Each structure stands twice: as structure tokens, then as C-alpha cells.
Amino acid sequence: MSIVLDNISYVYGAHTPYEKKALDGVTLEIHEGEFLGIIGHTGSGKSTLVQHLNGLLHPTSGKVTVNDVDLADKTEEARNMRHTVGMVFQYPEHQLFEETIAKDIAFGPRNLGLSGEEVDERVREAMKFVGLDYDTYAERSPFHLSGGQMRRVAIAGVVALNPSYLILDEPSAGLDPFGREEIFDEIIRLHKEKGITVALVSHNMEDISRMATRLIVLDGGHVILDDEPLTIFMHHREELQKAGVDVPPVSVLMETLKHRGLPVSTEVRNVDDAVMAIEKALKEQEVHHAE
Ligand SMILES: Nc1ncnc2c1ncn2[C@@H]1O[C@H](COP(=O)(O)OP(=O)(O)O)[C@@H](O)[C@H]1O
Ligand SMILES: [Mg+2]
Incomplete structure (x- = not known):
């Protein structure tokens, strides 16, 4: 079970003066259970x-399959397969349109042809999952919520479709730090508790390094790096810089300390790790000096 991109290219505005090749020969397999981070400069593709992962765009050349079904096929099977891939767009609150939160979340499941009872069940479960109390919020308008809450409603609408794969395009864009934490905690829970395969687009390395089990870096429509996040930070800093991707400050700090002679581990993902690594290195130095 996986999503496979087989040598895909995509051209916007083919045969017009605005022709633009946005993807150029991308080959990639997203495995079940993975948390894939996708990073790259603005315009990298x-x-x-x-x-392409849920068939919204079809490749100009190459092929996209989900669980071995070609998404470009005009069959019922291909249509059903597209529904196993849930997509949360950038600024998903722009997709909200029903007058109540419950109706908004129910829209997708209803379109799947589920019965009223099943739809209601899905809505309740999805709201519970994203931490919106049904009795409090079901009948409220989605347009009077905070930015973070609106995004939760949008995510609940996708969760209610019971997808096997969840794709998120910059889900924290434009949120304050609190809203970002909320959204990321939720995504981590979806991955851990529901076992959903996640592909998350971000331009924030620290967010990605905290969550992703694997990272790809895009540059000019090419996948230039594909590895564990930590391996990429530690060993491919130059390529990252060339691709216009910022490296987490905490990684830079650890490298600097090491160069200055403090024997710290540079394998850190966040500030907590860094504090532990620095304390450990300082203790070791003290012991060393006392001897
Ligand atoms: N609808 C479109 N029409 C024409 N060109 C587009 C369109 N959408 C994106 N592009 C171009 O394709 C390239 C990749 O864009 P995009 O996939 O949006 O990158 P990213 O999400 O990494 O910022 C960019 O050069 C962008 O200008
Ligand atoms: Mg984008």
C-alpha cells in the first residue's frame, strides 16, 4: 500500500507564452505509515x-498510482481511490462555506453517499478528534471562530472522510504560535493514533524535523534530497542553503559549539534536546578536568 509518483512532470500553461514546467521528472514512493515532510523554497513545486497525490492535477507525463491504481483512469475504482487521499489546502478556512460547523464537516461524507446516521456518526467522531465539543459547536457558524479553530473544522471535514492518506499544504501558514501548536498536535495524533499516512508541506525546518520520519527537499521541480530529517540537516547543509531552505538555528548552534571545542552531540531536533546535549557535554568536561 503506497502512493507512487513515477517520473512525473507537470507543465502549467503548455504552448502559451506563460508555459512553466513546475515538476521535472519526480519519482517518489510514499509508504504506508510514513510521515513525509516536503520542504522547499517558494515556487519549488x-x-x-x-x-497530484489525490488526482487534482494529472501529470503532463509520468504516472501517479495509489495502491496500484492509476489516478488518471476514468474508472470507478480510480475515483474511489482518490477518496482515500484527504487533502487540506493552504488556508483551508477558505473552503468552509456551510452555515453551521456540523453541516460543513458533513459535506464530504454526505457526498460519499453515506446514510444520514452514518454521516452524523462521522461528524461527531471527527469533531471529537479535533477537540471541538459537539454540543457547543455543531450548530455554530464556522465563520465566527478563531483562525486555529477554523482550521480544525477544515481538518475535521477531511478526517470525516476516513482517509488512509492525509496531505497537508502548509497547514500552519498565517497562524499564531498557539494556533500552530494546536494544529501540529492534532496532525501528530492523527498519525500516531489513527495510523494515517501523512505528507506535510512546510517551509519551516523545525516543524518538519519535529514530526517527519522522512524528508524530501524540492528545488526547481526536482527532488534534490530524500532521507531522514536529521541526516539531511547534518550532512547536506550546503545543498539546503543552495535550495534556499533555512537550517534550524538550534542545529547551527550545536555545530558552532562543537567547532569551538565543546564535545556536544549535534544530533538534536529541538531546544530541549540541545539543552540536554549541552549539559551532558559540560558534565563530561568537568569530570575530565577533575581527573
Ligand atoms: N496556476 C498556475 N499557473 C501558472 N504557473 C503556476 C501556477 N501555479 C504555480 N505555478 C508556477 O509553478 C511553479 C511551482 O509552484 P508551486 O507548486 O505553487 O510551488 P510552491 O508550492 O513550492 O511554492 C512556480 O514557478 C509557480 O509560479
Ligand atoms: Mg505552495
């Missing part, structure tokens, strides 16, 4: 890439 991230959004174009993820829109």
Missing part, C-alpha cells in the same frame, strides 16, 4: 506536487 511543493503545491503542484501534492495536488
